Amino acid sequence: MANVVKPAVLVAATNSARAAALSSHLLQADVVHVGDGESLLRESHLRPPDVLVLYTDFQAAVPLGELMGILRSREDLSTTRFVAVGTQGLGALLSAGADALMSDGAAPEALAFLIGNMLRRTREQRELQEKNASLLxxxxxxxxxxxxxxxxxxxxxxxxxxxxxxxxxxxxxxxxxxxxxxxxxxxxxxxxxxxxxxxxxxxxxxxxxxxxxxxxNLDFELMFSPMLREVIDLAQNDVGAGLRERRLTIEVSPNLSPVRADPDILRRIFANLLSNAMKHTTAGGHIDVAVMQVGEDLQFSMRDDGEGIPAEDIPNLFAAFEQSRLTLHGRFDTGMGLAFCKLAVEGHGGRIWVESVRGQGSLFTFVLPLARDEEDDDDFAELVS
Structure with missing residues (x-):
């Protein structure tokens, strides 16, 4: 087993018997006595203590308050707890940064109890610092x-x-x-x-x-029914000639309430969904696109009669580098198209999902919130200004 390093307690006192009495009650720590200021500075450099006990009758070349300030300013003693013990001059040490004060007449057991609590808090603080450093x-x-x-x-x-x-x-x-x-x-x-x-x-x-x-950055515009139909038509051209081998129907309800969307990104969403539907249907298969208003949302749906998606693949279908294991082609797919759709739809404040039955096809649906009245007024004001 690895050797367990005990915490260090440095006792700065003229009388070494004080350190000896304390040591008998702090068996979990190494108690070291120092009798003068030079020894204190040397020992604290060699092994920074967990707790430093400074008695007010300690002999040093500088006032004890000043000595406490010097020790407190050292980076290697940033986690050290300071205890001042005595009958006079405790106020100056408290002002200089002492963490606790105790009368010189207190029993060694009481001082040992106080130091034991400090050691525990110091250990916890250092563990947190180590964890924080590891996380950073x-x-x-x-x-x-x-x-x-x-x-x-x-x-x-x-x-x-x-x-x-x-x-x-x-x-x-x-x-x-x-x-x-x-x-x-x-x-x-x-x-x-x-x-x-x-x-x-x-x-x-x-x-x-x-x-x-x-x-x-999304470039939002106020989009009405004609613009939505135009975006879908443009998306068809992005997919490729293979789409002409499928039976495609598009229904965009007239006079839809407007939606705020980025036309280019919306075009990319449709292109990816159309491409996905084309890959999973054979020539002559059906792909139906519909846009309608449902409550406070504009709903976009794309249904195909292709191979469908296994139920176990659906939860991760919109994650990058995920795809259905069941495909009609041998082509590797990164799954980036559907991952893009999910992130882009959510960037518009909407959501996207899929419903599928093995062998019967899939239905991809996404909704975008309708533009609020105040947004309509702002855009209308920009148009007429």
Missing amino acids: KKLDAWEHEERVRDQLVHMLVHDLKNPIAAVLGLLEIVEDDERLPKDMKELVHLSREETQHLLHLSVNMLDVRKIQAGKM
């Missing part, structure tokens, strides 16, 4: 890892986005070339779909990190 160290390490991860994600996305977009553009040109044989056109079409997917993955990865770090 872990926090620093975590923050460093987060900074490195953010820099890596930022570098990857920005270094990959431009060449991926360039490849996507070249593939579009090749696919539109009438001289391309039909079988080759199908391969180029598949390459375009995968390249588009790769572009979505990289952008979603960066945006998820931005939202988690609180670095993505």
Whole structure:
């Protein structure tokens, strides 16, 4: 077993018998006697005491109040408890920073009891300081890892986005070339779909990190039914040509109460949900989008008749790097698309959830709060001013 270091009690007294009497009642501590100021300073440097007992008849080169102040100012004695014992001059030591006062006529048992309580509090304080230091160290390490991860994600996305977009553009040109044989056109079409997917993955990865770090600022606008329909139409173009192989219906209720939202982010939410529905349905499958008002919220829903999601996958479906184990394709998915949707919807003050039955499809729903009347008035005033 490792040796247990006893707490140290330093007794500054002219008479060494005081330390000896105290030692017999403090078996849990090492009691050390010092008889002069020079010894006190030396011993307290060699082993900073847990408790320092200073008798008022102690002989030192400077006044005891001044000596107490010197000791109190030392960083290595920041957790040391100071006890002043005597019949005269206790007030000066109290002013200089003594933690407790005791009469010189008190029994050694009483002084030992007081010191025992101080040792316990000192031990607890040091344990808390050690825990705090350990937590701070872990926090620093975590923050460093987060900074490195953010820099890596930022570098990857920005270094990959431009060449991926360039490849996507070249593939579009090749696919539109009438001289391309039909079988080759199908391969180029598949390459375009995968390249588009790769572009979505990289952008979603960066945006998820931005939202988690609180670095993505939403540009809210007052949005009505026509704008919502326009956003959904734009999102279709972001998904890719594969969406044309599904039967897509869109119903946006007319004259909806306005909602405050960032059009670009809302477009990204729809693009991710449409892409997810497309991945989990076969050609000819149905995808139904609906926007309607439900109470004080605007409800957006997307239903598909695809493979559905296993019940055990649903609780973690919106977490980054999570995806359903059941898919119609062999493509690896980071799950960043749905993670982005959740963070973006919550950034608008809304919530998102999914309902699914194995083999019957899935229903993704999110709601955003309607704009309050005072917000409507502010935006209207900006429009007419």
